[in-house]
Amino acid sequence: MKFTFSNISLNYFCRILLTLCLLYCPATLADSVIYADILKAEDYRLRYNLALGGQKAIDIKDYTPTKVGSQREIVEMIILQKALYLGGEKSTIAFNPKDSLTLREVTSLVKGDSLLYGNTLWFEMIKDYQGSLYISDPLIRYGEYEAGFYTSRSNKKALSTTMETLKDLKVITSSQWGADWRALHNSPVQTINFMGSWIDMLSMVEYQVVDAMLINFSLQEDLSLMFDDKTYIPIPNIKIMLPGSRHFVVSKKHPNGAQVFNALNKGIKIMRESGEIEKLYRQAGFINSKVKGWSIANSTMLTVDAK
CATH class of the missing domain: 3.40.190 (D-Maltodextrin-Binding Protein; domain 2)
Structure with missing residues (x-):
């Protein structure tokens, strides 16, 4: 007996197939949002938005800092987005303040509840979690801090x-x-x-x-x-x-971890070779010529x- 789909059956089948793809095919992040956790106790988003001055982070060529507070965290939020974009990841980056997040806590990344952090962490702090975390090339190299x-x-x-x-x-x-x-x-x-x-x-x-x-x-x-x-x-x-050195970290257990990390590290390499990482840190005052x-x-x- 020859089997054929009716128009109704075919439409129903297509809807089921689309639903399954959305549920089980997380590899494509285009047109989605990547959430990067930051400290809520020191919510850098206000100073970050002020530093951007209406520009998109990926369009920043030169960093013009404000004179309020540390600039390292702000410039790293910009570097993160530029590196992801240059590495081929076009998703929107949103910063997610969390009450429980501290600079000594990586539990949410290890469990896969969080995808990545919006600022760098010391290698000494994360080296024992390499089974659960992707660790980027260094943003701040040994001797630079x-x-x-x-x-x-x-x-x-x-x-x-x-x-x-x-x-x-x-x-x-x-x-x-x-x-x-x-x-x-x-x-x-x-x-x-x-x-x-x-x-x-x-x-x-x-x-x-x-x-x-x-x-x-x-x-x-x-x-x-x-x-x-x-x-x-x-x-x-x-x-x-x-x-020590400081690095971005990405969760290996998060379903989008591998894709995001590959794009991030690729972009970091591009920015390192062009000198942009060091330039931005210098413009932020973190690498300070006055104390050379x-x-x-x-x-x-x-x-x-x-x-």
Whole structure:
């Protein structure tokens, strides 16, 4: 007996086939949205939108930062989108603030509940999760991450510190901040461990309970940082290198993980070869030419061959 489809049967079959494709064929992300998680506690979207100035991230050629807050996170949100686009991923990128997300937490990526993070993470923090995470080529390479010993403008004793008297400097940090912790313990300073918030640490610096804390160099001409109407400045001519490299991470368990990671890493390679990654970090003030000749407190770590 010859079997034929009626028009109704054929239409029904096509609808079923289309539904199955939508459910079980996630490889195509064109015209969809990729969600990248960021910290809700420090929701960078407002400053990110201000930095874009109405442009699309993929069209940014030169980064013109505002003078409010750290720019590293903002410029990385731009680099992420440009790299994905250059790698062939044309989906819209949306940043998703999450209450539970911290810089020490990758559970949602490991489980596949989240696809990727919108900012880089230290390799030291993610290296043990390589079975569950795709790790991109480094955005910040070993030796590129530098910070200053920021102190209160009124702390004349701390501001007079030299390499010879660095051993007397009391610097507050947290043992949970792995890169900061290792950097300070490979320098002559006295390291004070504190498990409270960054803001509490800054208050201890202001009231001179401690001398200084590590902070990325600011965009101001004098490298000063203002917070809550108080001014902090770096001890002149001394900086520290935070050891390690920083990378984007993508979940291996997310159904779109492999496709997104391949596009992302391809785009990172293109941007690295063109010099655009370093240029954007410099324009953001993260790689800061004003401190190029400063002495490095933990210079022995520069000889370490590691990520």
